[in-house]
Amino acid sequence: MTRSGAGPAACRFCGMPLRHVFADLGLTPLANRNLRPDEVAAEKKYPLITRVCDNCLLVQADDSVPPDAIFSDYDYLSSASFGWVAHAGHYCRDMARRFKIGGDSFVVEIASNDGYLLEHFVAMGVPVLGVEPAANVAEIAIKAGVPTEVAFFGVETARKIAARGRKADLMAANNVLAHVPNSRDFVGGFAELLAPEGVATFEFPHVMNLIEYVQFDTIYHEHFFYLSLFTVEKIMASAGLRVFDVQELSTHGGSLRLFVCHDGASHAPGERLAEMRRREHEKALDRIDGYTGFAARIAAVKDSFLTFVADAERRGKTIAGYGAAAKGSTFLNYCGVGYPRIGEVYDRSVLKQGKLTPGGHIPIVPIERLAETKPDYVVILPWNIADEVRQNMAFISEWDGHFVVAVPRTHVFVEG
Ligand SMILES: [Zn+2]
Structure with missing residues (x-):
C-alpha cells in the first residue's frame, strides 16, 4: 500500500481518491519512540500527513512508515495506568448489568493487552477470551488467568474461534479501531464471531473533539484513523452490523463508545444515537465542510x-x-x-x-x-x-x- 507518488492515494475504506489534506504536520519522528542517547544519530523522520475522504469522510493517515518500524517496540501495559483499570471495572459492571452477562455468557475482547479488562469478567465467573497480537503482553494475561489467543483480529481469526463452537455474547474493542489499517476485515471479524443477539462495543477518540478543541497533537503515525459516528456507521454497515446506541466518554479528550449488533438483531436504536447523529450534522461532520480549515x-x-x-x-x-x-x-x-x-x-x-x-x-x-x-x-x-x-x-x-x-x-x- 505504499504510495506511488503519482496522483492521490486511495481511501483506506472506500477506495476513492483522497483529494483533501486534513492536517500536514511535516516531517516527524515516531511519537512513542523515546531514545537512548546512543540512538539519537539514527533517528528517522517520516511525513505526518492526514487526509479526509470526500466520499466516506474518513480522516486517515498517509502510509509513510514501514510497519516493522512502528510495531517493533511494544512496551505499553494497560494495567500500568490506574485510570484505565478503573474505567475497565466500570465497563464490565455496566455491561454485565445491561446485557445480562453471566456464567452462561462468552465475552471476547480484541486487543486485550495484559488482561486488565477481562479479569473483571473472570472474577464474575464469566467465560472469556482475549485476542492480543503482542505475544509478550498476552503471556502476562495468561499468567493472570485470562485465556488469551495471540493473533491479529480479522475475519480469519474470528472464524477460527467461532469454529470451536461458541459465539460471543459481548465483544469489546477499546481504542483499537483507529489503529487497524484494514477496517473492513477487522469489523468483518465481529460479524463472524458475534452471536445473533450479541453486542459489540467500540471505543475511540471522537474526531468531533479533535476538530473542535484543535487536538492535533493526538495525531501520530501509529494512529491511522480519526473517527466520527457518521463514518463508523458506514464501516459497520459494510459488515452487516449496525450501531444501536452511543455513549460519550471523557477519555482521551472525548471518546465515543458505540454499541453494535447484527443488522437483524432486536436491539432497538436509542435516543442517544439520534442525538449524536444530529450533533455531528450540526458540526458538518457528515460533509467535507466540517473538515476543511x-x-x-x-x-x-x-x-x-x-x-x-x-x-x-x-x-x-x-x-x-x-x-x-x-x-x-x-x-x-x-x-x-x-x-x-x-x-x-x-x-x-x-x-x-x-x-x-x-x-x-x-x-x-x-x-x-x-x-x-x-x-x-x-x-x-x-x-x-x-x-x-x-x-x-x-x-x-x-x-x-x-x-x-x-x-x-x-x-x-x-x-x-
Ligand atoms: Zn472513503
Missing part, C-alpha cells in the same frame, strides 16, 4: 505557543515539560521547539527516564527533579491530565512557578 487552526495554536516561549526567553525564564507521551512529541515537533529551549521533561515511568524525547531530544527525568530544578514554567504536554498534575504539584507556586497548557491555545495558570 483545520490546518489554519493548527497554525494558530503553534503561533500562540511560540509567542509564549519567545516572551519567556526574553524575560530570562526557564521552561520544562511534564509527561513524555505521544501528544507532547507531536506538539513540540510541529512547533519546532526542543532542547535546550525546554530544559527537561518530567515523567513517572522509569522506562522513559534517562531517555530523550523524539525529535527535540529533551532529557526525560524523574518527577522529583522538578523541586530541584525549579523551572519558571512547566508545560503539561498531556493536557487531558492537566487538572490532576496541577493538583498534585501545586507546590511549584513556592518558587512562583506556573503550569501551562498549550492546546487549544497557550494558557498560563496562576496557582494558589
